[in-house]
Amino acid sequence: MSRSTFSILPYINRQKVKADGTANILCRITVDGKSAAISTGISCTPSEWNAKKGEVRNARDNGRLASFLAEVKDKYNSLLTTNGIITVEMLKAVLKDKDTTGRFLLNFGDTIVEWYRTSKARQTFLHKRTWQKNLRAFVHSLDKDDIAFEDIDENFGEEYKLFLKRDQGRIDSYVNHCLLWLNMLMYKAVDRSIIRFNPIAKIGYEKKAAPKMTHISKADFIKMLSTPMADERTELARRCFIFASLTSLSYIDVKKLYPHHISENSDGRKFIRKEREKTGVEFFVPLHPIAEKILSLYNTTDDSKPVFPLGEKKDIYLDVHTLGMVLGI
Structure with missing residues (x-):
């Protein structure tokens, strides 16, 4: 085994700050006096970078950087042990091969989805997993198992929109969510220097549909008043x-309404x-005769239980939706 000198130096190029204000963290590898630079796949703002220590002030990113540098050292030692000789070109090639999977869209997306799975954002994970599933279906429809970021162009994004609308029958808002996911993956690839720019950045999103009715008409309300439901839950x-x-009460205010919240004035008029x-703000609401009649059908004496x-x-949302369908609202 021949002797070899080896050093690594993480740094940022302050002259190449991206639009989001961050710069890529690079690593200069020197073997026997010859150097080469490689991206760490991590970025930070210039103010977060400690040039003297070669560290990021952000603990999470600094941990990622430490792991990358440790891996570079491990690859160096492994190559030296296996081959007995090493060059900076050999080490750089091995490190680039290690990141081959990260250069493919679906594999990269799976990695991001997995991160969300292990985080506490359960609902976010379910959304990301669904959008990734749609993206996978599209790539497979092209007779590909995966696609390299460098092979993605604007046409890819346009065809993906068409696939979602025509083949899957997705509504505009759903299409926009899927495009957001794809764009997010593309921009992350840019941040990690896998590609230089996002080729689908100019693809337009679908126009938002007109907002659904947020209230019911007076006629609909009268119809609801005069149409009792046979099903107990729907009637509730x-x-x-x-x-x-x-009463202008929200769902949570109605749910947490107890008998002690209901009083009666000297005229016999009940109020809440x-x-x-x-918000914790106190309110006072005199009861409409119809509201008072509804109240009388439920618990108004046992303060250990809510009224309704x-x-x-x-x-409740499901029951209200059922109610709307029955009434044709």
């Missing part, structure tokens, strides 16, 4: 919807006095 939803409409659950036996928010 109907009554609570009417009660909330006449409690604090808003979300409401379930979880998602269940």
Whole structure:
């Protein structure tokens, strides 16, 4: 085994700051006096970079950098042990081969999705996984197992939009979410110096659909008042919807309404006095006769239980949706 001198030096090029204000962290590798630079796949702002220590002030990115540098050393030692000789070109080639999978769209996306899976953002993970699944279906429709970032062009993005709308029948908002996911992967590839720019950046998103009705008309409300439901859960939803409409209470305020919140004045008029659950602001609401009649059908005496036996928010939304379908609203 021949002797070899080896050193590594992480640095940033302050003259090449990207539009987001960050610069790529590079690593200068020197073997026997010959040097080569390689991207670490990490970026930071110039103010976060400690040039004297060769570190990032951000703990997370600094940990990633330390892992990269440790891997460079391991690859160096492994090559030297295996071959007995090493050059900077050999080491750089091995390090680039290591990142081959990261240069492919689906593999790279799978890595990001896996990170979300292990994080606490469960709902976010489910969304990302679905968007990645759609992207995979499109790539497979091109008779490819995966596609290199460098092979992606603007036409790829346009065809993906067409695939989502024509082949999968997705609505505009869904198409936009899928395009956002693809763009995010492309920009991350740019950040890691896998590609120089995002070729699909100029592809337009679909126009937002007109907002759905956020309220019901007076005629619809009268129709709801005069149409009791046979199903017990749907009838509870109907009554609570009417009660909330006449008292301006939110779902959570209705759910956490207890008998002690209901009082009566000297004229025998009942009213609600409690604090808003979300803001903590106290409010006072005299009860409309219809709201008072609904109230009389439920718990107004046992203060250990709420007035209305409401379930979880998602269940109530389903019941209200069913109510709307039955009434044709």
